[in-house]
Amino acid sequence: MSDDSDAPAAVITGAASGIGAACAALLRGKGWRTAGIDLAESDTDLPATVDVTDRAGVAAAVDAAAQRFGRIDLAVSAAGYYEEGIDVAEITREQWDRMLAVILGGTVHTCSAVLPHMLARGPGGQGVIVAISSELALAGSATDLHYVAAKGAVLGFVKSLAVEMAPTGIRVNAVAPGPTDTPLLASDSLWRRPDYLATLPLGRLVTPAEIASSVYYLATEGALYCGEVLSPNAGAVI
């Protein structure tokens, strides 16, 4: 059953907290309809509790969103998690595989699920995909190598998918946040330390809302961006 609104619709992974939740809140505030995919229930119009590593589960949730809303204008791949303070030699195979499965796999599953719905709208159409990467993928980082490798893989994936989709009108881009004040950053995270924050030109953590506003810009006025990486990062990587 489709609702009868013609407001734009978005699917957001990781929608229950942090950047994903901020994207959902901003979009809802602008009149968008939202579907959230997360391990936890999200504050969206159509919350699905699904693990993004579950390809079939993601596809089912996206199909349900397309059915409910009649369209998918935007997909935001924000689901992720973070582990820091691990020497490279100590990263276990399980940690490595899990990180790639969630961050890269989650992004791939989301794109695979939404693209058929976006392509079905025909040429000249429409559809925007925004993957959340990280400033760490641009400049590298110590003691969180599996996270950085996965976020870097997302950038390569986004740039290539962007070129592949360019002639269809679908725009694929990334946002690479700086250190952002979300639950993923533990209270004792290195990135919260005052001596680290003092090195940032902005001198503070980025807020989730500041990431969401870049996503919203790409979604609404980003027709010229194709394989772009927007960096609301407080100057962490210039």
Place this chain on the structure above:
Amino acid sequence: MSERTGQDAIGGVALVTGAAQGLGHATALRLAADGYTVAVNDIADDGRLSELAKRIGGMPVPADISDPAAGPDLVEAIASQIGPVRVLVANAAAMAMSPFLDADPGVWWRQIDVNLSGHFRLIQAVVPGMRAAGHGRIVIIASGWGVIGHPNATAYAASKAGLIALTKGLGRELGPQGILTNAIAPAYMDTEQLLVDADDAGISLDEMRQRYRDLIPTRQLASPQDVAAAVAFLAGPASSAVIGQILQPSGGVTRTRA
């Protein structure tokens, strides 16, 4: 959802250089629509500047920004008449094309003098006021050619690459004072400047447009309005965590190589 603008505006006075035509003109219209009071500069007022200023309730400030005295005079005149500059859009550009060894040194250096040195001085002139206010936005219009280079455009590419480096340095230096500097590097935009390219290539304007479209993954030339939207984003509150970055609304030509 507002269709006119995706971003909220900070407001105040914006100064746009190179506003008589093309991207500068579109930017002045966009920023005025977003609620800024816009001072519009170009090398001379042949009627277009004053007409634009009248249309948007702004102020025409014709001057050659490569003249070292121009920047301070212009910034002072704006401050006394409509208020201190809170947003500077460094858009004016001189552009000429020729093979490197054939380039007339005067023509070559003129592009550096206007695009890089002219804006360097203008930034010097606006920063004290922004500093005093604890807030400011500097939006520099660079170019995809400053990122990836282009044959027969060494001066233009050098000036724009210089602006990219200036953006990164200013981002670091002025960021802690609340002044955010970022740049935009469009690739192939459908403006009057394409005539220079077409003349250099010895083809018609329409042939030039098609040749460029073939180089762009999205197959679309950028419209000045779409690039002006990027300026509005960087001038407004939605980009409050963006510092020292080079936005590349290039249709996929450069894909964040700068």
